[in-house]
Structure formats: C-alpha cells, structure tokens
Amino acid sequence: MSNKLSIVLYGKQGHAYTVAFKNFLNSTEVPYTYKDISKDVEAREHSKELYNGVAKFPTLIVNEKVYLTPTTEEFNKIMQDLKLRA
Numbered sequence: 001m002s003n004k005l006s007i008v009l010y011g012k013q014g015h016a017y018t019v020a021f022k023n024f025l026n027s028t029e030v031p032y033t034y035k036d037i038s039k040d041v042e043a044r045e046h047s048k049e050l051y052n053g054v055a056k057f058p059t060l061i062v063n064e065k066v067y068l069t070p071t072t073e074e075f076n077k078i079m080q081d082l083k084l085r086a
Contacts, residue, residue: 005082007032010043010059018058021075027086028079 009025011018013036025032035043037055047055050066060067060078067078079085 005030006061006063008061009034010037010047010061011057012036012038015057017070017072017075020072021058021060024075024079024086028084030084 007025007030009018009021009032011021011034022034025034037044037047037057044055047057047059050056050059050068056069058069060070060075062078062082067074070078
C-alpha cells in the first residue's frame with residue numbers, strides 16, 4: 001500500500017470553510033493542491049460534474065475519494081482518520 005497521500009481542495013477565495021480547511025492543511029506537513037473554482041475553469045467544470053451541474057464548494061478529494069461539501073466536523077474527522085494534526 002502506497003503511503004503517498006493525495007489531497008485536493010476545491011474552494012473559493014474568502015469562503016469561510018475554504019479558508020478554514022486551507023489554514024488547517026497549511027499547518028500540516030502534507031502537500032496538497034488547492035483549486036479556486038472561481039478562477040480555475042477545469043476545477044469548476046469538475047465541480048459541476050460532481051454536483052449534478054451546480055458548482056458547489058468546498059470539495060475535498062483524498063486519494064481519489066470525493067467528499068462533497070464537508071462540514072467542519074466531517075473535515076476534522078477525515079483529517080483525524082488520516083492522522084493529520086495541525
């Protein structure tokens with residue numbers, strides 16, 4: 001099993017959950033990819049595919065598993081499961 005963690009966060013600048021999730025990820029040693037769906041057309045289109053035609057956020061993708069608009073509690077649980085701490 002590969003130990004390589006892949007984290008992608010789709011969000012929007014100034015959006016409270018996006019900012020909180022980014023702050024958490026920035027405080028860990030884990031590299032991740034952030035895509036702003038208001039600027040990144042590809043991310044926006046992918047977001048629309050995930051949400052039946054509507055671009056919603058935040059979206060968290062961990063090792064190909066997609067979490068649709070996770071709440072702070074859900075996000076924290078995912079991070080705990082990954083053994084990530086700020």
